[in-house]
Amino acid sequence: MSWKQQPAVVSAPPSEDAVRIRTRSGIAAVLFLPALFIAKVLLLATDKGGRCFVDDIACAPFPDTAFGALLVAVVLALVAAMAAPVRVARGALRAQLLLEAAGVLVVLAYP
Template identity: 50%
Template sequence: MSWNPELALLAPESPADAASRRIRRNAGIAALLFLPALVAAKVFLLSTEVGTRCVMTGGCRPFPGEVFLALLAGVVASFVVVQAAPRRFQKGALTAQSALEALAVLMVLAYP
């Protein structure tokens, strides 16, 4: 057989690299599902009696936009850390991203 330099460059993937790739993939999936989760939470909230009354008669509590934007900034920052940081920080950043996304969805549910 002849020696092929392209095949020599391909090394088997280590388990650590596979785990890092899996964490990055999970962070991407969570980021993609974040916006549909926010929309679904808002639709669910507006379909309740309290949400419908709020829309029809007004008088809703004001939505804390600054806090929500801070949560979104935290979600984006943790996603960037998962994608770019060394492996030892990725799992914690994925946990932070998931927790911040859950808090943002709960915040949407709390304010009709």
């Protein structure tokens, strides 16, 4: 009985589009938390935001569940943009950017 070595399978390098999409998705994910922080600081610098923070008068409660679901959707879009084929990753990057913008708007809407 003889044993034949199988040739090593080498996958093709990722296309330039895939690298560009993954890079932009990673940059957007890294900048998402600072964007949330800056949005909250800017909101607290307003008159209404400051009053809500200090006095807690007439402030709408922050939608924790909706924001948590939004964060989960952002992470899923990030994973899809990083791991999916280029056609799907392009749409996942768009979804990630839209969801991150929605997250910043939610933070801005509730002082």
